[in-house]
Amino acid sequence: MSELGTAEAGAVLRLLLDGQPRTRAELIDLSGLARSTVTGRIEALLTAGLVVPSGEAASTGGRPPARFRFNPAARLILAVDVGATHLSVALTDLTGEILDRSTTPMNIAEGPEVVLDAVAHKARALLRAAHRSPGDLAGTGVGLPGPVEHSTGRPNHPPIMPGWDAYDVVGRLTCELPGPVLVDNDVNIMALGEHTAEYPDVDDLLFVKVATGIGAGVISGGHLHRGAQGAAGDIGHIQAPGRTELCRCGNHGCLEAVASAAALAAQLNASTSQGIVDLVRAGNTAATTAVRQAGREIGTVLAAAVSLLNPSVIVIGGSLSRAGDSLLAGIREAIYARSLPLATTDLQVVTARSGPDAALRGAAFLAQQHVLAI
């Protein structure tokens, strides 16, 4: 069901999302719907501006039939990427293409009121700059750096987000912005962004974020797999075999306690992921060795994921993925050592392509899929 006041128009709209102009007869053929139904739906989509006339097809005798195409500029999507220490807000069109953005430092520990006020403020400023009205917003997608209960959009005991636990993010933002608000954790958002933008035809993909923490987004059968409580992909607390380091979760030997940027920073006297990346790029042997070993630990856990899910692509993202080949080499080494040949024959293990915009694009896709019901 589409959210764009065109509930019944869904099937016809979906047929036009590929950007191809189509005639009424082609839409009747493709949808299997009755002529009167298709005509009514095209009218509704034309009224909503989601579809526009697009010239005429070749005549087969008589008046040439009109063509219609999807109009991605009809409405806007607000994409929000809330990081631990930054806030990015972007306006996109209905295909998720970024039109304008604003990124500023922001400490998430300021709490939900301050951060979400800033989101609304930035949204209004972007709309003004684009000479568009709030009514042009079709919906908002938000990524948060912690677990989110998918059904409600509320953070669920997020470790680095004081004051956010169970906060009604959706309720707060719908008071400020028109249209539905969708919330998910940043790793799912990045997985969605990378999958939709770079691997739209891949059914089974794992996106792994290696940064201060470690998490994964699971694409199964072309869709984000969130699991029963929306906690799927939480690979940072899988046991790294043979390791016993105490993790902040209270367990011992968690992957995050031995292979995250936070764990490496402590070991290398670096303060941030970027500090580690700089050390590796400067040829520091201790840093290169540590990053490669972290890759092996991550790869051992991913080998289990390969046996369980048999993905065709594993994408490594997050700030530590910028350390270059050492991390990837360690990950590949462990995956190939521990997986059955059948599952790795055509497996690609690669670094993320979508770069710093991955989270914003993913947040836009989250809202897009909901408002266009795709």
Added chain:
Amino acid sequence: MSELGTAEAGAVLRLLLDGQPRTRAELIDLSGLARSTVTGRIEALLTAGLVVPSGEAASTGGRPPARFRFNPAARLILAVDVGATHLSVALTDLTGEILDRSTTPMNIAEGPEVVLDAVAHKARALLRAAHRSPGDLAGTGVGLPGPVEHSTGRPNHPPIMPGWDAYDVVGRLTCELPGPVLVDNDVNIMALGEHTAEYPDVDDLLFVKVATGIGAGVISGGHLHRGAQGAAGDIGHIQAPGRTELCRCGNHGCLEAVASAAALAAQLNASTSQGIVDLVRAGNTAATTAVRQAGREIGTVLAAAVSLLNPSVIVIGGSLSRAGDSLLAGIREAIYARSLPLATTDLQVVTARSGPDAALRGAAFLAQQHVLAI
């Protein structure tokens, strides 16, 4: 697309699969299709016998409208469960309900020609006994005890099936039996059987078979997750942390090498899964201790699967699951020790309910979902 010669009737048929009789007006309402389309589809379904008249609804003035219902007896499904040492073949109706069956000892090492000839022979005997003709078969579902390439239905380097590698099972059976033939590995088949029959409303479920080997079937978003090569669920070769036993795959410390019935049988001087189950039931301490430790090893691997997939149900099946509480207790102990609280709050870890018919029911559902396009 339905395979039953009623390609366009799919949407209308799906609305009737719940067994509820419905009027033409109700079907128009529910499907959003035009009256002429629904009328045409009902005619096609009546002609195919898939839908039958089912009395009349209360009149709202004028002639009371006719009701239609799904007719599961219209056609038959052949369900085939090929084990290492047995062959079971059953006839089911279109809901997967078993009507008649035949089980005999059969060594899979006899090779595909002998085994599949026996399948065709048993199918014809069951049809004769039921006074039905081969033309009544809508399709066949087959479970094999080894990896199967999903797109082709060919076994892929199956370790215990000499002569079957890359054999064209589908081609051979379609020469003998009418209708489409679907093939999958036995664990996926059992997962499908347990999910469809016992947990139809659960979106995310793991079925774990603990027998001579160890494998899993992954249900994600209500559908079987097969992965890129159909190798998903191959958890028997995930590393059991800290273990170094040589596995038949050539790696060390695989779960299957330390916790399968084959591994326990070697350790306990029992010859079969049933031998181990008998020892446990007789109160043999060494057997109980070994089974419980096997449960812990399996649970440690499943804890990683819980973190990755956040399922709401884990079903333990296979011959060793009959050893009772010791196996389940060990599995639960390790899962709860190693998983984050959010993912285990509502997690059920239970033994399989569907019993010895799980594989036959699953094979029937595999064919049913294909021929009814559900």
